Amino acid sequence: MKLGQKILLNIIFIIAMLSSASIFAITYSLDKLQQERLKTSEVIFAKSLSTKLFRDVIEGKVSAITSALFEEKKLREEKIEYILVFNEKGYLLSHTYLGTMPREILKLHSNFREGEKYRIKKITSKGLFVFDIAVPVMEGIKEVGTLHVGIKGSYIENLLETAATSSLVVISIVTVIAVFLSLLMSAAIVSPVNKLNAALIKVSRGNLDAIIEVESKDEIGELGVSFNRMTADLKSFRDNLSSAQKYTESIISSMVDALIVINPDATIRSVNKSTCDLLGYREEELVGKEFGLIFAQNETAAEIAGAVLDQIKDPALLISRDFRIARINNAVIEMLGMKRKDIIGQCCYDVMHNSKDICHPPLDKCPILEGVQENKPCVETHSYFDEEGNQILVNVAAVPLADRLGDSIHYLHITRQVNKKGASRDGALEETGYLAQELKKYARQMAETIEQKLIFDKTGLEKMAESGSVRNLEVQYKTKNGEKIPVSFSASVIQDRDNKLVGIVGVARDMRQARALIASLEKSTNELRDLYLDLQNTHEMLVQAEKMTAVGQLASGVAHEVRNPLGIILQGVNYLEGRLSNGQGDISEALSMLKESVNRADKIIDGLLDFSKFKTLELKPEDINSILDNSLVLVRSQFKVENIEIIKELKVGLPSVLADKNKLEQVFINVLLNAIQSMPNGGRIIIRSHDKRSGEEKPGIARMIKDNFRAGEGMVIVEFEDTGIGIPEENMKKIFDPFFTTKGQKSGTGLGLSVSRNILQMHKGLIYAESQAGKGTKITLILKTSGRG
Amino acid sequence: MNKNFLICLTFFMVLVSASACAKKKINTGESQGVSDSEIIIGSSSALSGQASFLGSQTIHGSLAYINEVNSKGGVHGRKIRLISYDDQYEPSETVTNTQRLINQDKVFALFDYVGTPTSLEVIDIVHKLGIPLLGLFTGAEDLRVPYRPYIFNVRDSYYVEAEGAVAYFVDKLGLKKIAVMYQKDSFGLAVLSGVQLALKRRNMEPVATAVYTRGSMDVALAMEDIRSSGAEAVIMVGTYAPLAKFIKLSNDAGFKPYFHTVSFVGSEAFVKELVEVQKINPGQYEKIIVTQVVPSPYSEDLPGVKEYRELVKKYYPNDKPNFVALEGFINAKILVKALEDAGRDLTKERFIEALESIYNFDVGIGKVVSYTMLNHQGLKGIYYSKPTKEGTFITFNP
Incomplete structure (x- = not known):
C-alpha cells in the first residue's frame, strides 16, 4: 500500500472514530439533557400539580382531582399521555383516560422511599411509549398518594431525533471536508516521499546523479538532504572505487602474460587483454564459459596410458574389469597378426588364448585374477606348443592400475615369450621377477603421467584448489581457430576469509618463442655434435691413412726383401726333394713342412702386398648377387661343419655395380669366415642384398654415406648378420685395423677386414660393422651402382 | 507549504474547541449599592393587607436601629438607606419587588423579608445574582436546608x-x-x-x-x-x-x-x-x-430589649413594643455589625465574610449570634409565650 493511501486511511480512520465518538457523545448528552429536562420541567410540573392536589387526595375529592388533571392534560396535550393519581393505599383515585386504559398503568403505583423526590421510568410496551414521571403527593413529610405524569415518548424521541439528525448532518459535512483536506494533506506529505522514492529507484539502478529537489522542511526534507549528501558521497566513493578498479584493470590488461580468473564452478570469470589476443576470442566470448574451452583438448587418461603402452616392446594390453581389451600396442598386433579393430573390445582370453573362458588353474593361471586381490603385479608362466611341436613358454603378467585411469581400464597386461633353445620352465620363472618390476614401473609411469597432466574441468579445478597452486605447468592453450599454443600455466587459489574457494587466478605465458629457441638450440647442438663427429672421423681416417701408408711402404719393402730369400729357400727345398730317395721319409717330411711354411710366408707377403699396394682394380659391371653366390660356394663346406644356417634374402634384379669381381669375393669370404668363427656353437647367418638411394639412412650411417656418395646416388647394400658372440664395444674401433685379430696366430692374419676395407675404399664403397656383444654382428657393405642398371 | 497548512489547521481546531468550551463570564457588579455616603439595602414585605402588621413592624424595628446609627454618622461614614417595598404577602409581588430592588435600585444587600412563600420565591434570584439576604421573618426549613450560601437567617426555624x-x-x-x-x-x-x-x-x-x-x-x-x-x-x-x-x-x-x-x-x-x-x-x-424566637419586648432585664424600646419610642412613638419589631431590631443590629466589620472598602464579598465572621455577638437578648461559613443560622432556641389579660404576650418557662 502506498504511503499516501496509508496516511489517508489513517486520517479517515481517525475521523470515523471521532465522528462516531461525537455521535455517541451527542446522543448520550441529548439523552441526559432530556432526562434533565424531564427533571427540571416535567418533574416540577408534576410536583406542583401534586402540591396543588394533595389536599384533595387526602380528602378523596376525586372529581376535583379529575377535573384538575384534565385541565392540566389539555394544556399540555402535545406531550402528556396521561396523568394518574393514586391514593395513600395505592388505589387509583383519578386518571385522564377516556377509553381503555393500558394495563401497565395499574402496575405503576409504587411507594417512595423516604426523601425520594421523584422517579422517571421509561415505559416501552405495545401501544404505550412514555416516560413516566412519578412524584409523591405529600402533606408535609407524609406521603398521601402518588401522582404520575406520562410524557409521550414520541415527543421526547422526536426532539432527540431532530437533534441527532442535525448533528449527523453536521458531522457528515465536517467528515467530507476533513477527508478532502486530508487528501490534500496526504498528497502534500507523500509528494516529497514519492520524489525520494523515485530518486532512490534511480540510485538503485546506478544513476548516482539523481538529486532530490528538497522542498519540504520536515523530516522528509531532511531525509532528502541526507539522501543527496549520501548520493554525493556514494558517487565520489564509486568514482574512487572505479578509478582504483580502472587502475587495477589497466595493470591487468597491460600485463603481457595472459591472465584468467576462474569461478569455483569452473566457468571463466574474467580474462585480460593478453588472453584475448593470445586466443583470438573477444572477452565476452570467454566470460561465463567452461574454462576448459581455452585449453587444448586433453588426452584422456586412457590416451595417456596408451602412450605409455606404446613404449613397451613386449605385447602389452590394457584390460578392463570385465576382461575386455581397451587398448593395445603394436607388439600385440605383430604377435597376433590381427587387425587392431578386431582386437579392441574383445575379451582377452578369447583373443590371446583362443579360449572361451577366463584362464584358470591348474594349467594357466590368470595373472589378473591372481594379482588383483593384493593390488600388486602378478606374473604367471604359460606354456604351449607350436605347430612344429616346440614348447613355447610365455610369461603373462598383469597389474591393477590406479583409479584415475578411468572406468574402462583396470589392468596392464604384458606377454613375454621367454623360450630359447632348450628353455625350461624354471628358466622362465627366473624372469618373472624382472617382469613384475617392469610392470610396476609401467603402472607407476602411467599414474605419474596422468598426475602430471592437468585436467581442465571441475575435477581438475578441485585438484588445483587442493594443492593451492600450480607452477609453470606446461599445457596448451587452444585458440579460437583451433591452433594449439604451448603455454606455461601457473595458478593460485583465491580464498575468502572463511577459506572458502572464491576462484582461481591463472597466468599463462606463451612458450612458442621459448620452444622455438629450444628447438633451434637443440638443432645447433646436434649439428655441432655431428660436426664434431665428422671431424673426429676425418681425423681417424687421416691417422688410418697415415698408418696404412706407413704399413704399405714397410710391407712392400719387407716383401721385396723377404721374397728373395724365400725364393732361394724354395728352390733349395725343391732341389733337396729331387735328390731325395725313397726311404728317407723323415727328411722328406721336413722338407714338405719347410715348403709349406715358405708358401705360407709367401702368402702373408702377398697379403701385405695386397694391403699396401694399390693394385689396380679390374672394374666391370657386376651382379652383386652372383658374386655373393660364388663366394658362398667357396665356404659352403665350412657352414655344414660348423652347423651354421644360411639365410639369403637377396633382392632380385638389383642394379649392377662397378666392381672387381675377385676382390669383392675376397671381401665376402673374409666377412663370412669371420662370422663362422664368431659362432663356435653354430648359428645363423642372414645375408641380405638390396638397393636404395642415398639420403634415406639412419642418422649415424648417413654421415658416412654422405662422405662417399652424392645425394640420391644409387647404392647396393649387402648385409651379413650373424648370431655370433659379437664384438665387444672396446674392440669396435679396432676391427678394421691391420693385424688386429681375436682368433690367435693360427686362425688369422689380422688383415682380413683391413684388406676388405681397402678394397671397398678402392671401389668408393663403404663397409661398417654393428654389433652387440653376445647377440651377433652385422656387417654392411655399400657399393655404388654402375649407373646403368 | 505543508507546514503552514498544518499550523493553519491546528489553529482552526483550537479556535473551534475554545469557542465550544468558552462560557459567558458573569459580571457580579461588586460595589453595587455602595456609594461614598450611602449603603442601599432593599426589603420586601407585607406592608399592607392581612399580614401588614408583620411587615411594617419588622421594618419599624429595623429602622429604629438604622436611623439611630445613621443619626450617629452611619457606618464608616455611609448612611444606610433601607428601601422597603410592599408585597402584601404575595410571592409574585415579592419577586417583582426583588427584581426592582436589584435592577433599578441597585441595592447592596437584601434585608428583612417576611413570610415563607414569599421568601422561598427569591431564593433562586439571590443565589443566581449572589446578593446576600439577611434577616428573614420566617422559619421555613427550605431556607436553611440545603445550605444557602447567600441567605443569613437570624431567627430559629419552624x-x-x-x-x-x-x-x-x-x-x-x-x-x-x-x-x-x-x-x-x-x-x-x-x-x-x-x-x-x-x-x-x-x-x-x-x-x-x-x-x-x-x-x-x-x-x-x-x-x-x-x-x-x-x-x-x-x-x-x-x-x-x-x-x-x-x-x-x-x-x-x-x-x-x-x-x-x-x-x-x-x-x-x-x-x-x-x-x-x-x-x-x-x-x-x-x-x-x-x-x-425573640424574648418578650417588655423584658426589663435584657439590655437589647430595653435599647429597642427606647429607640422605638424615639423613632416610632406610636408603636407599642412587640415581638416582630424586636426581631427587626435585632436583624438591624446584625446588619450594622457586619457592615462595620466589613470596613470602609465595602464589597459583597467582604460583607458576607464579615457576617460569617460574627461569633458570639451579644445582641442583648440573653443569647448570642454566631455565623460560620457553613452555618447561617444566627440565633438558636425559642421562647414560650402566652396571652395576658392585658392583651399582650408574656414569655414563660413551662
Whole structure:
C-alpha cells in the first residue's frame, strides 16, 4: 500500500472514530439533557400539580382531582399521555383516560422511599411509549398518594431525533471536508516521499546523479538532504572505487602474460587483454564459459596410458574389469597378426588364448585374477606348443592400475615369450621377477603421467584448489581457430576469509618463442655434435691413412726383401726333394713342412702386398648377387661343419655395380669366415642384398654415406648378420685395423677386414660393422651402382 | 507549504474547541449599592393587607436601629438607606419587588423579608445574582436546608418551634392527640412537616390535618374536621386573623383543646382578636400558647430589649413594643455589625465574610449570634409565650 493511501486511511480512520465518538457523545448528552429536562420541567410540573392536589387526595375529592388533571392534560396535550393519581393505599383515585386504559398503568403505583423526590421510568410496551414521571403527593413529610405524569415518548424521541439528525448532518459535512483536506494533506506529505522514492529507484539502478529537489522542511526534507549528501558521497566513493578498479584493470590488461580468473564452478570469470589476443576470442566470448574451452583438448587418461603402452616392446594390453581389451600396442598386433579393430573390445582370453573362458588353474593361471586381490603385479608362466611341436613358454603378467585411469581400464597386461633353445620352465620363472618390476614401473609411469597432466574441468579445478597452486605447468592453450599454443600455466587459489574457494587466478605465458629457441638450440647442438663427429672421423681416417701408408711402404719393402730369400729357400727345398730317395721319409717330411711354411710366408707377403699396394682394380659391371653366390660356394663346406644356417634374402634384379669381381669375393669370404668363427656353437647367418638411394639412412650411417656418395646416388647394400658372440664395444674401433685379430696366430692374419676395407675404399664403397656383444654382428657393405642398371 | 497548512489547521481546531468550551463570564457588579455616603439595602414585605402588621413592624424595628446609627454618622461614614417595598404577602409581588430592588435600585444587600412563600420565591434570584439576604421573618426549613450560601437567617426555624410545641403538649402535658390546622401553602406545610417530624420522633402522628386557603377566613370546615378527630391540642399555622377565627369557632362549638401557633402569627395582632375569647371563656384563653424566637419586648432585664424600646419610642412613638419589631431590631443590629466589620472598602464579598465572621455577638437578648461559613443560622432556641389579660404576650418557662 502506498504511503499516501496509508496516511489517508489513517486520517479517515481517525475521523470515523471521532465522528462516531461525537455521535455517541451527542446522543448520550441529548439523552441526559432530556432526562434533565424531564427533571427540571416535567418533574416540577408534576410536583406542583401534586402540591396543588394533595389536599384533595387526602380528602378523596376525586372529581376535583379529575377535573384538575384534565385541565392540566389539555394544556399540555402535545406531550402528556396521561396523568394518574393514586391514593395513600395505592388505589387509583383519578386518571385522564377516556377509553381503555393500558394495563401497565395499574402496575405503576409504587411507594417512595423516604426523601425520594421523584422517579422517571421509561415505559416501552405495545401501544404505550412514555416516560413516566412519578412524584409523591405529600402533606408535609407524609406521603398521601402518588401522582404520575406520562410524557409521550414520541415527543421526547422526536426532539432527540431532530437533534441527532442535525448533528449527523453536521458531522457528515465536517467528515467530507476533513477527508478532502486530508487528501490534500496526504498528497502534500507523500509528494516529497514519492520524489525520494523515485530518486532512490534511480540510485538503485546506478544513476548516482539523481538529486532530490528538497522542498519540504520536515523530516522528509531532511531525509532528502541526507539522501543527496549520501548520493554525493556514494558517487565520489564509486568514482574512487572505479578509478582504483580502472587502475587495477589497466595493470591487468597491460600485463603481457595472459591472465584468467576462474569461478569455483569452473566457468571463466574474467580474462585480460593478453588472453584475448593470445586466443583470438573477444572477452565476452570467454566470460561465463567452461574454462576448459581455452585449453587444448586433453588426452584422456586412457590416451595417456596408451602412450605409455606404446613404449613397451613386449605385447602389452590394457584390460578392463570385465576382461575386455581397451587398448593395445603394436607388439600385440605383430604377435597376433590381427587387425587392431578386431582386437579392441574383445575379451582377452578369447583373443590371446583362443579360449572361451577366463584362464584358470591348474594349467594357466590368470595373472589378473591372481594379482588383483593384493593390488600388486602378478606374473604367471604359460606354456604351449607350436605347430612344429616346440614348447613355447610365455610369461603373462598383469597389474591393477590406479583409479584415475578411468572406468574402462583396470589392468596392464604384458606377454613375454621367454623360450630359447632348450628353455625350461624354471628358466622362465627366473624372469618373472624382472617382469613384475617392469610392470610396476609401467603402472607407476602411467599414474605419474596422468598426475602430471592437468585436467581442465571441475575435477581438475578441485585438484588445483587442493594443492593451492600450480607452477609453470606446461599445457596448451587452444585458440579460437583451433591452433594449439604451448603455454606455461601457473595458478593460485583465491580464498575468502572463511577459506572458502572464491576462484582461481591463472597466468599463462606463451612458450612458442621459448620452444622455438629450444628447438633451434637443440638443432645447433646436434649439428655441432655431428660436426664434431665428422671431424673426429676425418681425423681417424687421416691417422688410418697415415698408418696404412706407413704399413704399405714397410710391407712392400719387407716383401721385396723377404721374397728373395724365400725364393732361394724354395728352390733349395725343391732341389733337396729331387735328390731325395725313397726311404728317407723323415727328411722328406721336413722338407714338405719347410715348403709349406715358405708358401705360407709367401702368402702373408702377398697379403701385405695386397694391403699396401694399390693394385689396380679390374672394374666391370657386376651382379652383386652372383658374386655373393660364388663366394658362398667357396665356404659352403665350412657352414655344414660348423652347423651354421644360411639365410639369403637377396633382392632380385638389383642394379649392377662397378666392381672387381675377385676382390669383392675376397671381401665376402673374409666377412663370412669371420662370422663362422664368431659362432663356435653354430648359428645363423642372414645375408641380405638390396638397393636404395642415398639420403634415406639412419642418422649415424648417413654421415658416412654422405662422405662417399652424392645425394640420391644409387647404392647396393649387402648385409651379413650373424648370431655370433659379437664384438665387444672396446674392440669396435679396432676391427678394421691391420693385424688386429681375436682368433690367435693360427686362425688369422689380422688383415682380413683391413684388406676388405681397402678394397671397398678402392671401389668408393663403404663397409661398417654393428654389433652387440653376445647377440651377433652385422656387417654392411655399400657399393655404388654402375649407373646403368 | 505543508507546514503552514498544518499550523493553519491546528489553529482552526483550537479556535473551534475554545469557542465550544468558552462560557459567558458573569459580571457580579461588586460595589453595587455602595456609594461614598450611602449603603442601599432593599426589603420586601407585607406592608399592607392581612399580614401588614408583620411587615411594617419588622421594618419599624429595623429602622429604629438604622436611623439611630445613621443619626450617629452611619457606618464608616455611609448612611444606610433601607428601601422597603410592599408585597402584601404575595410571592409574585415579592419577586417583582426583588427584581426592582436589584435592577433599578441597585441595592447592596437584601434585608428583612417576611413570610415563607414569599421568601422561598427569591431564593433562586439571590443565589443566581449572589446578593446576600439577611434577616428573614420566617422559619421555613427550605431556607436553611440545603445550605444557602447567600441567605443569613437570624431567627430559629419552624421545626424548632414545632418541636417546642410538641414537646410542651406531649412531654409536658402528656397529650396524645395532636391535630394540625394549617394555611394551605408552603408556610403551612413547612410547619406541618416540623410537627410531623416531632411527632414521629415520639412515634406519633397528627390525628388530623386541616387546611384553609391563604388570604381567606374560611376555617369552619377545617374546625369541623379537627373537632371530629377529638384532638387534645391543635397546632395552627397561619396568619393571626383566620387563626383567631378558628379559635373563636372552636369555642363556639364547645371544642376546647390547647392551641398553639408559631411566632409568625404576629402575637400582638393575634391577641387583640382573642380578647373576645378571653371575655367569654377565660379558661380557653389560658390554653393558647405561641412559640417565640425573640424574648418578650417588655423584658426589663435584657439590655437589647430595653435599647429597642427606647429607640422605638424615639423613632416610632406610636408603636407599642412587640415581638416582630424586636426581631427587626435585632436583624438591624446584625446588619450594622457586619457592615462595620466589613470596613470602609465595602464589597459583597467582604460583607458576607464579615457576617460569617460574627461569633458570639451579644445582641442583648440573653443569647448570642454566631455565623460560620457553613452555618447561617444566627440565633438558636425559642421562647414560650402566652396571652395576658392585658392583651399582650408574656414569655414563660413551662
